[in-house]
Amino acid sequence: MNLIFLRHGQTQWNVERRLQGRTDIPLNEAGIEGAKRAGKILSRYHFDAVYSSPLTRALQTLQYAYPNIPPILDDRLAEWSFGPMEGQPMPDDFFSHRWIFGQPVIEGVEQIEDVVARVSDFYNEIRKKHPHETILVVAHGGISGALHGAIYGVKEGESLSPYCLPNSVPVLFREGQAPVILQEESHER
Numbered sequence: 001m002n003l004i005f006l007r008h009g010q011t012q013w014n015v016e017r018r019l020q021g022r023t024d025i026p027l028n029e030a031g032i033e034g035a036k037r038a039g040k041i042l043s044r045y046h047f048d049a050v051y052s053s054p055l056t057r058a059l060q061t062l063q064y065a066y067p068n069i070p071p072i073l074d075d076r077l078a079e080w081s082f083g084p085m086e087g088q089p090m091p092d093d094f095f096s097h098r099w100i101f102g103q104p105v106i107e108g109v110e111q112i113e114d115v116v117a118r119v120s121d122f123y124n125e126i127r128k129k130h131p132h133e134t135i136l137v138v139a140h141g142g143i144s145g146a147l148h149g150a151i152y153g154v155k156e157g158e159s160l161s162p163y164c165l166p167n168s169v170p171v172l173f174r175e176g177q178a179p180v181i182l183q184e185e186s187h188e189r
Helices: 029-042 056-063 094-097 114-127 143-154
Strands: 002-007 050-051 136-139 172-173 176-182
Touching: 002 029, 002 056, 002 143, 029 056, 029 172, 050 056, 050 114, 056 136, 114 143, 136 143, 143 172
Parallel strands: 002 136, 050 136
Antiparallel strands: 002 172, 172 176
């Protein structure tokens, strides 16, 4: 299976470095433009199925990037729940010190093991359903890290923050191969 993952476009809370989690924030203008740029890259592909988080920022990204196929909405792709921290400024070291497999997080915040478990469940299901197909998944930064953990494994004490993808950057995942950032075609000779 070829799985192309696209993190949603930029939101105002991304700019303000506020924890979004499950709070349903729309794209800002830069997010819309980023989704359109991603769409130029995605237009080179045929997708057999498209899966999306049910949150607005993911659905808007899909609307601008690849509206050709109606998405299958899956709650397992919703962002990591930050509970009482949602809307708060993100400390600089939040993910490097908090998003570590096997370490407890703040009370009321979804445990990283739970995020990885639900994303692993999603990934294993679509692997069986689409073994030789190309799939598009539109979701969130936390979900991209959890997907990396689901595909490549995660060890106790390992941080998943290095695997959180940037906004509007499509990445190809294949088992047994390193992820590949998909680029716009160059028109230079």
